[in-house]
Amino acid sequence: MPAVQETVERVKRIDVDQYRYGFETLIDSEKAPKGLSEEIVKFISQKKNEPAWMLQWRLEAYRRWLTMTEPTWARVEYPKIDFQDIYYYAAPKPKKTVTSLDEIDPEILKTYEKLGIPLREVAMLEGVEPKVGEEDPARRKIAVDAVFDSVSVATTFKAELKKAGVIFMPISEAIREHPELVQKYLGSVVPTSDNFYATLNSAVFSDGSFVYVPPGVRCPMELSTYFRINERNTGQFERTLIIADKGSYVSYLEGCTAPQRDENQLHAAVVELVALDDAEIKYSTVQNWYPGNSEGKGGIYNFVTKRGDCRGANSKISWTQVETGSAITWKYPSCILRGDNSSGEFYSIAISNGFQQVDSGTKMIHLGKNTSSRIISKGIAAGKSQNTYRGLVTAHRKATGARNFTACDSLLIGDKCGAHTVPYIEAKNSSATFEHEATTSKISEDVLFYCIQRGLSQEEAVGLVVNGFVKDVLQQLPMEFAVEAQKLISISLEGSVG
C-alpha cells in the first residue's frame, strides 16, 4: 500500500489533535522534591544505589554546572528556564520490586503498547509461522530498553544478547554490574565540563542505556531504546553509553515521545559512542517529542549532546536522525575522527512545522590520517517554524588526507517559515579536501499541482514530495524504522499547507 495514502488514513484516525502520542498515563510516581541542589544529586545517586565514585562524579559535575551559563549562540528563542522549577527525578512507583516484565505496572505496559513498542519478547519469540511474503520474525528481532520518565522499566532479549556477549542494560544497572567499563568510558567522549546541558546531565542523569559489544562480535539484533516522558514538570536526563570493542558492529535506534502538556518540558540527554579499532556503530534516532500545539504552547525543549569517538583505526560511526518533534531542538551529533582511516557519517532529516525551532547539525573533527566524513542534511520548514543547519568540519594539522563531503538541502513549505544554513569549515593542513554543497528551495506549486491533478490531495502531495526530498537519508535507516519514519514525516506536515 502506498505509504502516503496509508499515512493520510492514519492521520484521519487520530481525533482532534495530530500528535498521536499525546496521551498521559495515570500511574503513581515517586518524585524528588522540585529544584536542584547537592541534596538532590545525592538523592538520585542514592535511589540508584550507586557506588561512591559515581556520586563523586555527579557532584563534581554539579559544582561545575553552577559556574556555567546557558549557551545563546543557537538560532532559537525561548523564555529563560527556571532550573529550580523542575523535578529532576520521577520514577513510576513500583508495586513491589520488579524482577520480570509481568510485574511492571500494567499501565506502563499499556503505554508502550499504544506506542507500538513490543516489550513482550515472548510474543515475538513464539512468533507463529511467518505469513507468506513476510520476513521470518526471528530475523526481525529488536531488543528494546524502555525508559519511562527517568527510569528504565524493561529491557528485552537480555538472555539472548548475553549469549553473544553483548551487554545491553540500563546504565544504572551497568554502573553497579560493570563499573570497570563505565568508569573507563563514561565522560570520555563528552566530558562532564563539556557544555551547560551536558554538565547538568552529568549531575542528574537518572537512567539511559548501556551497550558493550565485545571484540569481533556482530550484535545479533537491532538494539533500541524508547524514551517516554510522562510526568509533569519533569526533566528527562538520560545518558547513553555505547562501546563497540575492536572489530565489532552494532546498530542502535532510539525513539522518543511525550504527552501533550501546556508547559514546556526539558530534555537534556547525553549520548557517548566509542568505536575501537575496526569497529562500527550505527546510531539512528527517530525523535518525536511533543512539539507544542498549533499556537506554539507547550512542547519539549530538546537540548541534547551526542558525540561519537572513532577512537580506533578504521573505525566508523554513523549518525542518522529523523527529527520531527520538540518545540526546540538543539542538537549536533558529532564524530571525533581520531583513529587513522576512520570515518564518520551524519544523515539528517529535520522537519519543523507550527512554531517549532530547530537548530541542528553536526561536527566532524578530523584528527587522524586519511579520515573521511560525509554529511547529508535535509531540512524541511513549514508553518511558522525556523530550521537551521549548523555544521562544523575541521581538519587538524596532522590530519593529512582528510576528506569531507557535505550536502545541505532545505525545503520551505509556505512563506512564513525560515531555513538557514551555517557551515563552518576549517582545514589546518593543505591536503584536506572538503566539499560543500547547499541548496534552498520552496516546495513548488507546479509540482504540487501536478500530483493533485493525478488524484492526490494537497496533503498527500506534500507528503509525497517531501518523502522524495528526504529519500537519501531515509534509506540509511533500518528498514522497519524507515517505514515508520516515512509515516511520521507526513504526519508532522499535517496542516502545513492551505
Next chain:
Amino acid sequence: MALLEVKDLKVRVEEREILHGLTLTVNEGEVHAIMGPNGSGKSTLSHVIAGKPGYEVTDGQILFKGEDLLEMDPEERAAKGVFLAFQYPVEIPGVATMTFLRTALNAQRKARGESEYSTPDFLKKVREVSKSLNIPQDMLKRGVNVGFSGGEKKRNEVLQMALFEPSLCILDEMDSGLDIDALRIAADGVNALRSPGRAMVVITHYQRLLNYIVPDFVHVMSKGRVVKSGDKELALELEASGYTQFEDAA
C-alpha cells in the same frame, strides 16, 4: 452527450483578464483540436478546467458530465475523469515513477469507492501500457520525470493517461519537443485511447500532429476567445495563412 461544456468563461490571473468569455462544448467520443498563437490562453483554459490554483473565474460556467466542475477540488476532478497532459511536465526527485503511478491510481480509485489494485495486477497493467508506448521498465524506477528527455516526459504523460483511463483528456502541446518517431508512438498511444465514452482536447501549434490524431473539430483561439471553429480542414487553412486574419476578430 455533452461531456464538457464551457460557457462564456471569464478568467483573471493576477487582476488581468486572460479569458474573455470562452465557450466550448465537447461531446463524448469527440476529438477537438485547439490552435492559436502564443499567449492566446490555451494553457490557461486547460489549467482552469483541471482546477489549478491562481486563476479567478469571474464569470461563466464549466459543466462536466452535467456537474459544476468549478465546485470540485482538483483531485476530485481527477478522480471523476479529468486528465491534463501538461505542456511542461514537472520533475519530482526521489519519488520513483512506479510509486507515483501507483499512489495516484489508487488515490483516484479510492475516491471513486473502488478497491485498490493488487501489486501483481498493477504491475501487469503498467507493463502492458509502457510496452506499447516504448517506455523501458528502467525508466519507471527513476524519479518522476527526473533526467527524462523531453520526449520521454511526454510519453510518461501518455502513459499516465492510459493508466488512469480518464473520460476527458486534455493534451497541452504534447507534440512539442518530440522527434518524428516519438510523435508517432505518442500519437498511437493517444489514438488507442479513443473510445465512444472518452473525449479529447488536443492543444497544438502544428497541423502535423493532427495528421496523426485526426480531430473531429478544430477551434482557433485568439486573445482569450474561440474565434473560429470548423473541421480538420481549418487546421490546414491555418497552416497556410497563419493567425493574422483572426487578430481583428478577437
